[in-house]
Amino acid sequence: MTLRINSRGTQVVQLQRELKAAGFNPGSADGAFGNNTLKAVKAYQKRYGLAADGVVGPRTWNKLLTDGKKPAGASAVSRPSAAPGGKRVTGYVNGRARQITVAPVGNGKYMRSDAAASFNKMKAAARRAGVSLPMVSGFRTMAQQKSLYAAYRAGRGNLAARPGYSNHQGGLSADIGVGSYSSRAYKWLARNARQYGFVNDVRGEPWHWTYKR
């Protein structure tokens, strides 16, 4: 369902919740698409390379749903079940399946346990510096990567790696809601992430950080 300024209802509530979970501020989740929600939508679209028109159509929904929550009736790629957490899961590294252990990193997301421990330390240090590092996408199952890849191939989503070959599938990459390269959060990461083992390793994606230890 396409939402725009002056839209109302439960879909708008869900949009506002998704924006909040991604680190944006649409105002209260009151189901009324007003100016605060419009600003948050435009900022979100700008961050993710979508047309920043403030209209929430299939592409914007698809990106919002990257974090695994599907508003009822949204016309977007169907979402697989949530990644299992705090236990052994099947991850993929360089196309090969392997069992990995994942742990929570906030916003209902997971990373491989060692990466998660380091990420959580980094997040705490950032918070002490007044910088928030909201998690937008962490570990992805094969089903999740397949649906993102299909969306990308169909021109409906951001660049996504071939299924089996995304570092998100090894639990090693984090998409962090940092805004642009000129944001305070990005600059903090550029100065500090390396000591926690994280490197910004995809050109044009200030949000994508990979654990390289």
Ligand SMILES: [Zn+2]
């Ligand atoms: Zn990523």
